[in-house]
Amino acid sequence: MPLRPALLSLALGTAALADPVAPPAPLTDADFPAFPTEEVELGRLLFWDAELSGNRNIACASCHHPRFGTSDGLSLGMGEGGIGLGPDRRANPDNLPEQRIPRNAPALWNVGARGFTVMFADGRIEQDATRPSGFRTPLEDEMVSGFASLLSAQTMFPVLSNDEMAGHYEENEISTLVRQGRITGDHGAWAAIAARISALPAYVDRFRAVYPEIAAGRPIAFTDISNAVAAYMTFDFRSDTAPVDAWMRGEAPLAPDAMAGAELFYGKAGCGTCHSGALFTDMKFHAMGDPQIGPGKAERFESHQHDTGRMRVSNNPDDAYAFRTPSLRNVTLTGPWGHAGAFASLPDYLRQHIAPGSAIAGYTLEAALLPAMKTGKPDLNPADGAGDFAAITAAASRTPAVALSDSELAQILAFLQSLEDPVARAGGRMPIPDSVPSGLPVDR
Amino acid sequence: MPPPPRRHLTLPLALAALAAGQPVGAEVSFADRAAALPVQHSYEGDWNHYVGGGVAVFDCNGDDLPELFAAGGAAPAHLLLNTSKPGGELTFAEGQLPPLDGTTGAYPMDIDGDDLLDLVVLRDGTNALLRGTGDCKFTPPPAEWHFDGGQEWTTAFTATFEPGESWPTLVFGNYVDRTNPDGPFEACDRNFLHRPDGRAFAPRVALEPGFCALSMLISDWQRNGTPDLRISNDRQYYVRAGREQMWHLRPLAEYTEAEGWPTLRLWGMGIASRDITGDGLPEVVLTSMGDQPLQINQGGGVMKNAPYSMGSYATTPYSGDDGRPSTGWHAQFGDVNNDGWDDLFIAKGNVEQMPSNAIHDPNNLLIRQPDGSFAEKGGVTGIGTTERSRGAGLADLNRDGKLDLVVVNRRAPLELWQNTTADAGHWIALDLRTPGANSRAIGAIVELRLPDGRVLTQENTVGGGHVSGQAVPLHFGLGAAQTAELRVIWPDATASDWTPVTADRLYRLSPGQGAALTLTERP
Secondary structure, eight states: OOOOHHHHHHHHTOGGGTSOOOOOOOOOGGGSOOOOHHHHHHHHHHHTOGGGSTTSOOOHHHHSBGGGTTBOSSSSOOOTTEESSGGGOEEOTTSOOSSOOSSOOOOOTTTTSTTOOEESTTOSEEEOTTSTTSEEOTTGGGOOSOOOSHHHHHHTSGGGOIIIIIOSTTSSHHHHHHHHTOOSSTTSHHHHHHHHHHTOHHHHHHHHHHOHHHHTTOOOOHHHHHHHHHHHHHHHTOOOOSHHHHHHTTSSOOOHHHHHHHHHHHTTTOHHHHSOTTTTOOSOEEOOOOOOOSSOSOOTTOOOOOOOBTHHHHOOGGGTTBEEOOOOTTGGGSOSBSTTOOBSOHHHHHHHHHSTTTTTTTOOGGGSOOOOOOOSSOSOOOSTTTTOHHHHHHHHTTSOOOOOOHHHHHHHHHHHHTTOOHHHHTTSSSOOOSOOTTOOOOOO | OOOOOOOOOOOHHHHHHHHHTOOTTOOOOEEEOGGGOSSOOOBBOSGGGSSOOOEEEEOSSSSSOOEEEEOOBTSOOEEEEEOOOTTSOOOEEEOOOOOOOSEEEEEEEOSSSSSSOEEEEEEBSSOEEEEEOSSSOEEOOOGGGOOOOOSSBEEEEEEEOOTTOSSOEEEEEEOBOTTOTTOSTTOBOOEEEEOBSSSSBOOOEEESSOOOEEEEEEEOTTSSSOOEEEEEEBHHHHTTSOOOEEEETTTTEEOOGGGTOOOOOOBOOEEEEEOOSSSSOOEEEEEOBSOOOEEEEEETTEEEEOOGGGSOOOOSOSSSSOOSOOBEEEEEEEOTTOSSSOEEEEEEOOSSSOTTSOSSOOOEEEEEOTTSOEEEOHHHHSOOOOSEEEEEEEEOSSSSSSOEEEEEEETEEEEEEEEOOTTOOEEEEEEEOOSSSOTTOTTOEEEEEOTTSOEEEEEOOEEOBTTBOEESOEEEEEETOSEEEEEEEOTTSOBOOOEEEESSEEEEEEEOSTTOEEEEEOO
16 A cells, blocks of 8 residues: 555655645546547547548647647647648748648647546537537537547637648638538538548548447448547547556655655645646636737737637626636646746746746737748737736736745746656657558658 | 727617606517417528528518418428407417428518519518419419519518619629638628619629528618618628628619728628617617627717616626627617517527527517616516527517517527517508509608607618518607607608607508608508
């Protein structure tokens, strides 16, 4: 039977002696749905296959790459129309991206855990008991059935985004359908993607092997694709073998600096209030005053350049500029940080984060990591109607600042370092596939 | 479009409203009368009916109670005969229509000058003229009219009577050219102009370029006696090289930037036109996605976006928990509480499954306030339903002097709302008639002068909205005033004398001797 951490602290004579920190309950197998190996393997191929994108040039993995902590290493991604990975990503001169992705690519660690109930920085896909289906999705009551989990539902939407995966206008049959507003049904965008996959025998064989109904003759639906991808992400990006997990399980103490950081994290710095539990998120929304950079969450018919975060989903002005608390799992690997990736340095991010809005006044793009790209709107535009920095500052003023010394900040960073999982450093639990059934190149 | 400046409203009429002491604040209310409809009507169909879904409001049997023609898309169109008792609850019976499929909208007007309303029915396919016979029956147009209904996917319409003509000029606006193999984007069809040839139509003339028109309105917007053709176009399909258009009718030419028509790109879906600033020049609301711009007519052919503080932009849903941008369709001004200030209705609804836009998108009822701004009352009046609304009509359907509301929804039932506002102000309704071909005085301008000196101006047009036309008496709210004076500038540009009228009546108006007006109160 493992020792409880408080006991360990006592035994080791650390600073925890005076005010022992009770760690959150650890993750266990019960926190993760289990999937057959064949389904995980099928999902892996799909996750790495650009066949799912309209122009067959971008896979899920292109912006959620294990080399970059399952993110893309950029402040704001370059989706459809980008070439290369991470900081080397650049615009394809033959298919120029129209704009940057408006938000930082989220990391995927533990997104398949049962406790991961809110997807995307604005929660536009989330468990919601007030809705008849039990879910909120962007299609509301038009949403199809057949997705096996919230993560599967989430997987159904990046393929529809022009800037992420679908492509633009009439470039391909999927982007055309999306722009027409045709998503579900036999003539919708999801059916068009499923038709592509169904045209590849290597996929069909695998779908038949995994899903008995398909073996019995049911056509492959997009929900089958998203279910397999969700199974893969759940398995491959499970991360619960970091030093912090050993601490939570009472198997090993944290290093002294990390333990001191834990005491701050759960103590006077107040981090643990929102970054709570073993997923290090409360799945709620908070206005933390990050500078807004990039095109903003604006459709092509909107002239503004802001991102009101949760408010754009909830329609509640109290949610203005609030974003879902991100999980801190492997946070040291997932930079740049902030909903728009405004900071490529984690210490810099933390300084702004403990004093919400404090970095706005002196912010410059030097702090970000943005590959060169011609954009219609300036990447930094603090004005009213653009980045709306004044409004962000006002929203963040409701969150009290915390005063920490540099050495305390370093201790918190040491604690965050303890959230880094060797499995994540190794790029997940499965290798990158050598090839995918479409034969398209794999972004390695 | 650059964002309008955020500044406070400083329109002169704001002060005027306060000074006049109008009985503003009458709490608007509507009662749901959909149960009184004899059929379940909804606008249905695949992609070719994502747009459209209009309703025509017009009296086809001469009882001064307007009927409704509702387009059905892939579902049947319906004619709904108004069986309401004046002042009573709205009731309707089903009327007879010739078989018509693929209808997108309709506009009533008198084509052949027999003083009976005909119906221009827009279709995905051959457009139809239905000749009214006065008893809510319709016959095909005589062959000698030489009407070419085309084959296009028609989604907009407007009409006028040009000087010296005894036959109307019609303009049909078309959406995507579905025969273009490179479509559907950047594949907008041409629009067509049908001019008279005596008492028949000459071969139609293409208006090029077309940019996927969803609303058109011929209006004397500069009040210079020369109406122009405004076309609102949908950028979702023209994508790049398109714009909001204004055309000179004679000679036929598009306004250019060089003559001061700025390039404006919208996801244009509907036009509402009404002078709301009191200078006699009509403002316009252009429905779109996100912002629903209200442009204030500056005179001299210059339109300027109203400030956001005016409260008319209706950018996102005002209720519910969906904060994505709205999608606007039919827009129409009308004074729903008869306080003497025009209000604004906007139909809203997702195109179909556009994740960028609100799925539950409530219709707007924007009530004009004493300071000149608009306040949203769609929710409190109950009319703020969240279906995929398209066409609509604000019209007095039971002759109680209050504007009722009909709304066509895609994939959801037709809505019928009776205006039950308890303490509405006084009103007047004016049914304009002229002898000769233009029996309904299309192009006339009515000026109504209130006792406080304020002048309300309405132009009698055919067109605008979202594929939804009305041929009903012009309705004016008078506030506390029980009398007013009015004059008419007839389509031939002659102005009548100012003539006193008494409130709360429906008058039929026609030119009298000299500059006199002939007023006949309807029983």
